Amino acid sequence: xxxxxxxxxxxxxxxxxxxxxxxxxxxxxxxxxxQLLEKEGHQVLTAGDGLSALDLLKTFRPEVxxxxxxxxxxxxxxxxxxxxxxxALKEAYLVILSAIAxxxxxxxxxxxxxxxxxxxSLDKMAKHILAALERSDQKDVFLHPPQTIGLxxxxxxxxxxxxxxxxxxxxxxxxxMAEGILELTPEGxxxxxxxxxxxxxxxxxxxxxxxxxxxxxxxxDRQRVQEGLMEVLTSSTSNGTQMNGxxxxxxxxxxxxxxxxxxxxxxxxxxxxxxxSEQKKMExxxxxxxxxEAIGTLAGGVAHDFNNLLMVIQGNVSLMLLDMDRTHPHxxxxxxxxxxxxxxxxxxxxxxxYARKGRYExxxxxxxxxxxxxxxxxxxxxxxxxxHLNLSKDLFPLEADQxxxxxxxxxxxxNAADAMPEGGxxxxxxxxxxxxxxxxxxxxPKTRDAVLLTVSDTGVGMDREIxxxxxxxFFTTKELGKGTGLGLAATYGIVKGHGGSIEVESEKGRGxxxxxxxxASAKGSTQRPSPFPPKTKSSGTVLLVDDEEVIREVGEKILxxxxxxxxxxxxxxxxxxxxxxxxxxxxxxxxxxIMPEMGGGQVYDRLKEISxxxxxxxxxxxxxxxxxxxxxxxxxxxxxxKPFDLTQLSQSIQEILKQP
Amino acid sequence: MNxxxxxxxxxxxxxxCREFLALFKKTALAELTNLTQALKAQEVSSVERIAHSxxxxxxxxxxxxIHESAKRAExxxxxxxxxxxxxxxxxxxxxxxxxxxxxxxxx
Numbered sequence: 001x002x003x004x005x006x007x008x009x010x011x012x013x014x015x016x017x018x019x020x021x022x023x024x025x026x027x028x029x030x031x032x033x034x035q036l037l038e039k040e041g042h043q044v045l046t047a048g049d050g051l052s053a054l055d056l057l058k059t060f061r062p063e064v065x066x067x068x069x070x071x072x073x074x075x076x077x078x079x080x081x082x083x084x085x086x087x088a089l090k091e092a093y094l095v096i097l098s099a100i101a102x103x104x105x106x107x108x109x110x111x112x113x114x115x116x117x118x119x120x121s122l123d124k125m126a127k128h129i130l131a132a133l134e135r136s137d138q139k140d141v142f143l144h145p146p147q148t149i150g151l152x153x154x155x156x157x158x159x160x161x162x163x164x165x166x167x168x169x170x171x172x173x174x175x176x177m178a179e180g181i182l183e184l185t186p187e188g189x190x191x192x193x194x195x196x197x198x199x200x201x202x203x204x205x206x207x208x209x210x211x212x213x214x215x216x217x218x219x220x221d222r223q224r225v226q227e228g229l230m231e232v233l234t235s236s237t238s239n240g241t242q243m244n245g246x247x248x249x250x251x252x253x254x255x256x257x258x259x260x261x262x263x264x265x266x267x268x269x270x271x272x273x274x275x276x277s278e279q280k281k282m283e284x285x286x287x288x289x290x291x292x293e294a295i296g297t298l299a300g301g302v303a304h305d306f307n308n309l310l311m312v313i314q315g316n317v318s319l320m321l322l323d324m325d326r327t328h329p330h331x332x333x334x335x336x337x338x339x340x341x342x343x344x345x346x347x348x349x350x351x352x353x354y355a356r357k358g359r360y361e362x363x364x365x366x367x368x369x370x371x372x373x374x375x376x377x378x379x380x381x382x383x384x385x386x387x388h389l390n391l392s393k394d395l396f397p398l399e400a401d402q403x404x405x406x407x408x409x410x411x412x413x414x415n416a417a418d419a420m421p422e423g424g425x426x427x428x429x430x431x432x433x434x435x436x437x438x439x440x441x442x443x444x445p446k447t448r449d450a451v452l453l454t455v456s457d458t459g460v461g462m463d464r465e466i467x468x469x470x471x472x473x474f475f476t477t478k479e480l481g482k483g484t485g486l487g488l489a490a491t492y493g494i495v496k497g498h499g500g501s502i503e504v505e506s507e508k509g510r511g512x513x514x515x516x517x518x519x520a521s522a523k524g525s526t527q528r529p530s531p532f533p534p535k536t537k538s539s540g541t542v543l544l545v546d547d548e549e550v551i552r553e554v555g556e557k558i559l560x561x562x563x564x565x566x567x568x569x570x571x572x573x574x575x576x577x578x579x580x581x582x583x584x585x586x587x588x589x590x591x592x593x594i595m596p597e598m599g600g601g602q603v604y605d606r607l608k609e610i611s612x613x614x615x616x617x618x619x620x621x622x623x624x625x626x627x628x629x630x631x632x633x634x635x636x637x638x639x640x641x642k643p644f645d646l647t648q649l650s651q652s653i654q655e656i657l658k659q660p
Numbered sequence: 661m662n663x664x665x666x667x668x669x670x671x672x673x674x675x676x677c678r679e680f681l682a683l684f685k686k687t688a689l690a691e692l693t694n695l696t697q698a699l700k701a702q703e704v705s706s707v708e709r710i711a712h713s714x715x716x717x718x719x720x721x722x723x724x725x726i727h728e729s730a731k732r733a734e735x736x737x738x739x740x741x742x743x744x745x746x747x748x749x750x751x752x753x754x755x756x757x758x759x760x761x762x763x764x765x766x767x
Contacts, residue, residue: 028683028717035676099716121722122680123671 018042018133021060023053023079024068024097029119033066036126040133050074051189054082054210061088064136066129067113069098073191074209077111082206084112093136095129180254180273183261186233188213188226191268200273202250213271221247225256232258232269246276253277295473299351304594304620306348308548310643314341315554318646322561338645345643349407350490363632364521365400367430367451368392374409375428384423385416392431396449396520403641404494411487412455412514418478419459419512427456433517449520450500456513462506470504540587540657541565545575545603546619547595555590562650572598576606583611587657593620593631601631608635615656663762669722678763684721685759688714692753699742699749707745708737714752726755 020042022033030046037044045060047053051073065083069076076096083089094113108116115135117128174181180197182190193201193208201208201216213229214222228243240260246253257272317337324331368391375387416426433450462470462477469475471492476483495502499519506512542564544555552568559566567582569575572595579586589607593600600618607614617638618631632639637656640648667677691710698706715730729748736744 026713026717027687028680028720031683032680032720099719119716120719121670122720123669125720126671 016137018064018136019060019062020044021047021053021056021062021065023047023050023066023071023076025049025071026068029068029097032122032125033129036129037133040130042133050076050079050082051185051191051210053079057083057086057089062092064093064095064133065089066095066097069096073185078205078209080108080111080113082209085206093132095132095136178275180275182208182213182271182273184213184229184269184271186267186269188229197273200249200252200254200275216249217247221245228256228258229269232260233267235260244276246280249273253280292473295351299348303348303351307345307620307642308551310341310344312550312554314338314643314645315551315558317341319554319557319561322646341643345641346407347484347486349403350411350484350486362399362401365398365402365405367395367398367405367453370402370405371409371428371430371453374406375413378410378413378417382417385420386423386425388425388427390427390429392429394432395430396432396451398451398518399521400498400518401494404497408491408494408516409453409455411491415487416455416457416459416512418483419457419461424458426458427454429454429456432520450517451520453516453518454513455516456511458511461508461510461512462504463508467504467506471502539563539565540653541567541582541585542653543567543569543575543578543582543586543589545569545572545589545595545600546592547571548592551592558646558649559590562646562653564653571595572600572603572606575603576610579607579610579614583607583614587615588653589614589616590653591616591618591636593618604631604634604636615659617652617656666722680721681759682763684717684723685756685763687717688726688752688756692749692756695749699745702742704737704740704742707742708734711737711745723755723759726752729755 020037022030022037022044023046024030024033025048027048030048034044034046045056045062047056049071053067054074067076067079071079074082080094080096083092083094093115096108096111096113096116097119098116099119108114115132117125117132119125174194177194177196180200181192181194182197183192185191189210190208190213191210193205198205198208203211214226217225224243224245225247228241231241241258243256243258245255247256248254252275255274255276257274259270259272261268261270317334321331321334321338324334371389371391375389379385379387413426420426429452431452431454433452435449466477470488472485473489474485475489476485492502495516495518501517503515503517504512505515542559544552544559544566545568546552546555547570552570556566556568567578567586569578575589575591579589591600591603595603600620604616607616616636617640618636619640619642637659638652640652644652663674663677663681666681667674670677672680691714695707695710695714698710711730711734715727715734718724718727718730729751733745733748733752736742736748
């Protein structure tokens with residue numbers, strides 16, 4: 001060793017002045033090194049920790065840097081790595097000063113350092129430091145193998161190895177945590193990051209260390225975050241501050257927890273970053289589901305009563321209309337009332353559709369016919385829209401509720417027309433989607449055949465923002481009073497209720513296309529008669545069963561006017577009694593489904609016991625999921641949705657009486 | 661302790677030796693205060709850290725007794741035996757008092 005150094009000394013010429021930076025947290029070491037190096041004619045700057053060092057390095061470009069390994073506020077190892085990534089200091093010679101060299105193999109090369117000196121007494125260190133300076137000029141002279149200088153003079157320190165093993169424990173924990181951990185100086189600069197924090201912030205460790213914590217957040221949040229930070233820094237008894245925010249960090253939402261970390265000289269802060277994006281998403285979904293549930297329940301409850309009262313209005317109007325003809329001064333007003341009643345009932349139908357509660361009657365539907373009928377009726381009201389129908393001949397059989405599908409199609413047509421106020425083209429298409437063909441957006445299992453209904457318009461289209469929300473209840477882009485925001489929500493509910501799925505494609509300015517997939521069925525068919533034939537008078541005896549007095553009154557009146565004999569029952573028990581007595585002369589039972597003491601279903605079963613060929617027409621404000629369908633399956637002959645008008649009632653009764 | 665001898669050992673001159681010792685004394689006294697506080701508050705890791713620092717500085721100046729005492733204190737803190745540190749702290753205080761004397765003698 002001595003010999004080597006003597007040789008070096010002899011060879012040296014006048015020493016070139018070097019710019020040197022010394023980073024160590026003990027003032028004694030800094031003083032010693034400054035004096036030693038300045039004596040040799042070099043310019044020396046010192047820094048007490050990594051943070052200050054980085055600050056100095058913004059304007060100071062040293063050729064040699066001595067770094068203490070164990071320091072607070074960015075340790076020596078991290079500092080090395082950061083410096084090595086700075087292009088301006090590419091040529092700098094980095095020497096690590098290590099008090100723990102005896103305990104740990106310092107792989108200083110992997111840190112980016114050029115040499116490592118074990119700390120010891122001043123005289124020995126002076127030697128090694130000066131030697132290191134020599135070597136800094138001869139970059140290509142390596143010790144073989146690279147080793148820490150002065151190692152043999154250092155005492156083995158057991159305690160330190162324990163210290164190191166504890167540190168390793170914490171490292172393992174910190175590195176694997178699901179939360180991001182940052183340590184901040186009182187000035188808010190980052191001096192420690194764990195891997196999760198690095199991934200959350202989308203920056204490298206080098207970029208994060210010594211940067212300002214507050215800059216991670218967007219402008220709008222910075223004030224609040226700063227306040228949280230200050231609270232922890234200034235309060236003397238703080239147990240930490242939780243800020244749930246959430247704050248936006250890149251594309252995630254995070255909550256912050258600030259914890260004070262009292263140090264000997266000053267107060268640092270630990271920040272725990274928790275990614276709550278998933279949680280927030282689920283919360284939103286839950287809220288949405290709860291809203292839907294609430295509305296559904298509300299809708300269900302309201303619909304029944306509402307439809308019943310509409311029935312009474314309609315009933316009385318129908319009766320009055322019987323005594324008027326077109327010339328009567330009140331005729332038009334009566335018709336207007338009828339139309340509004342229909343409108344009112346459609347509104348509840350929308351609500352029920354959305355709540356997926358009014359699933360009335362599933363039967364075989366001729367989709368093409370439905371499309372033709374509805375679009376025809378629609379076309380009459382919007383003369384400036386050109387309808388193009390492209391209906392596939394052999395559609396798979398479809399089972400659905402006629403009324404609900406009409407509702408769906410009507411909703412889509414109305415929306416399309418509203419998107420083209422100056423007129424335009426509307427394309428309606430029906431087609432088959434066999435089981436194994438790609439069906440997108442599919443809730444439909446791929447093993448089922450499906451029928452596809454496509455409605456396209458050439459209207460104004462929708463942008464992404466709107467597309468996200470169109471199925472939300474009460475969301476509308478139409479002005480106040482023009483749109484209820486229920487149309488598409490109901491459509492969605494109905495489609496889903498049928499086990500289908502719905503997709504939208506749209507581009508602002510380019511029009512929209514709605515695709516509705518409905519699962520195909522495999523059963524036989526019955527048709528509902530087309531809606532518009534005339535009313536005629538008839539005869540027979542009808543038993544009317546309804547728990548609401550007004551319905552009974554109006555119902556009885558109407559039936560009599562239509563020419564029927566009427567028996568009336570307040571509820572199931574009375575109905576059964578009457579039926580027992582008069583079932584021979586009763587041609588038809590009009591049965592309300594929802595009744596308090598005994599439900600329509602039960603009554604039906606009892607009636608059937610008495611007379612198996614009993615003909616029953618079901619009436620309802622709405623039916624609970626499939627109740628009506630179940631009863632239909634058990635043999636009921638028909639179903640009529642309140643409010644119905646005279647024509648509908650008369651027609652339905654006649655249809656049933658016609659059957660054997 | 662003799663400034664001259666110490667200086668020779670460390671291969672620095674007397675003046676420099678005085679300066680370093682003065683700085684050591686100043687820093688160590690502050691660290692001792694902090695350590696005592698930390699001890700009272702039972703802050704184990706702070707005690708450990710401060711002991712480690714004093715140990716390192718003492719090694720620099722070849723102050724072996726202080727070095728060994730600090731070493732022991734660090735180990736005790738590591739093993740959570742804070743109550744056994746007082747003896748070593750006293751040694752350190754005494755040695756620093758001695759250093760103070762030496763420094764005052766010449767001025």
